[in-house]
Amino acid sequence: MINILIADDEESVCSALSDLLQDDEHYHCDVATNGQEATRLLESNHYQILITDLKMPVMDGDRLIASVRERDKDISIIIITAFYSEDNAIQNINQFQISGYIKKPFKLNEVANQVEKVAINIELQRQEQSYRRKLEKQLQYQKKELERKSNAYVLELIQSLNNTLESKDRYTYGHSIRVSRFSRLLLLDAKIEIEDPKNFFYAAMLHDIGKIGISDSILNKPDKLTDAEFDVIKSHPVEATKILRNISNIEYIKKVIRHHHERFDGKGYPDKLIGEAIPVESRIISIVDTFDALISDRPYRKGKTFEEAVQIIKANLRTQFDPKLGEIFIEVTVKNFSFINSILKDFDHRVFINY
Numbered sequence: 001m002i003n004i005l006i007a008d009d010e011e012s013v014c015s016a017l018s019d020l021l022q023d024d025e026h027y028h029c030d031v032a033t034n035g036q037e038a039t040r041l042l043e044s045n046h047y048q049i050l051i052t053d054l055k056m057p058v059m060d061g062d063r064l065i066a067s068v069r070e071r072d073k074d075i076s077i078i079i080i081t082a083f084y085s086e087d088n089a090i091q092n093i094n095q096f097q098i099s100g101y102i103k104k105p106f107k108l109n110e111v112a113n114q115v116e117k118v119a120i121n122i123e124l125q126r127q128e129q130s131y132r133r134k135l136e137k138q139l140q141y142q143k144k145e146l147e148r149k150s151n152a153y154v155l156e157l158i159q160s161l162n163n164t165l166e167s168k169d170r171y172t173y174g175h176s177i178r179v180s181r182f183s184r185l186l187l188l189d190a191k192i193e194i195e196d197p198k199n200f201f202y203a204a205m206l207h208d209i210g211k212i213g214i215s216d217s218i219l220n221k222p223d224k225l226t227d228a229e230f231d232v233i234k235s236h237p238v239e240a241t242k243i244l245r246n247i248s249n250i251e252y253i254k255k256v257i258r259h260h261h262e263r264f265d266g267k268g269y270p271d272k273l274i275g276e277a278i279p280v281e282s283r284i285i286s287i288v289d290t291f292d293a294l295i296s297d298r299p300y301r302k303g304k305t306f307e308e309a310v311q312i313i314k315a316n317l318r319t320q321f322d323p324k325l326g327e328i329f330i331e332v333t334v335k336n337f338s339f340i341n342s343i344l345k346d347f348d349h350r351v352f353i354n355y
């Protein structure tokens, strides 16, 4: 149904047009005898077509058209006037996108034809809009599907890299996944906002990937490392950025990984960043990474208990760790003790992080 507003000070014109157009199937008509009345109706109803005279009392058609067009760029406007001038008509048509211009006295079929033309146009526009909406929906679905597939692919790729690392460094089995899951728990539970949650979890999973480039004899040495060997270990955040250098658009991931061994007091590596100059994501990973290392068994020592690990994190707030994030971490860990325990018992390598 198309709603039509007819504005004309001659009541006979209004009723003739209304009688001509009004039907139960296609058109509903309202009438107004001046621009002000028409404006009121336009404010409270939605019309697709305005048929208006130009010379009317109270508010003339020119002012009505200007104010309508300001509010509604889609309404189709047909002018019917006795004061026709070609210059005026051309100016109006260009300025206000007028769909039809009819001279009085007019023939009824002239108006009927003009309205039908406009109605066909409106229908075409409706169809085009609905087609566009469908197309947009379809594209959105395809985009999401592509994103989902590429996320799954990226995760598999990351997992393969981790498998490579874990086959070299047998003491860190499952460490990357646990760090990413603990980090996720921390973010969700404490409602910490970060720039890019999805890529943050990728970074958490890949944080030690630089160790791939370190020799097995250093990585698996059961005794205390020499200073020179420790320097080699310390190169792994920078090595990670080298391993990932050919992958484009992952600057965020590289940045988070590079700084995961910085310390809050500036005594970390590789860049000795201090406090909040360290990316917040790296500060989070630093805490979670240490916690997981503390509670994990090593060949030369048994893993600490949760309580012991929490105490060690607490003792190193402000020096090694961001104190605010550390407090949050302790609170969340204590609160989710049994859940974290279940992650430890239950984790496997096929875990998929749905974020």
Ligand SMILES: [Fe+2]
Pocket (backbone or CB within 6 Å): 207, 208, 236, 260, 261, 289
């Ligand atoms: Fe590390």
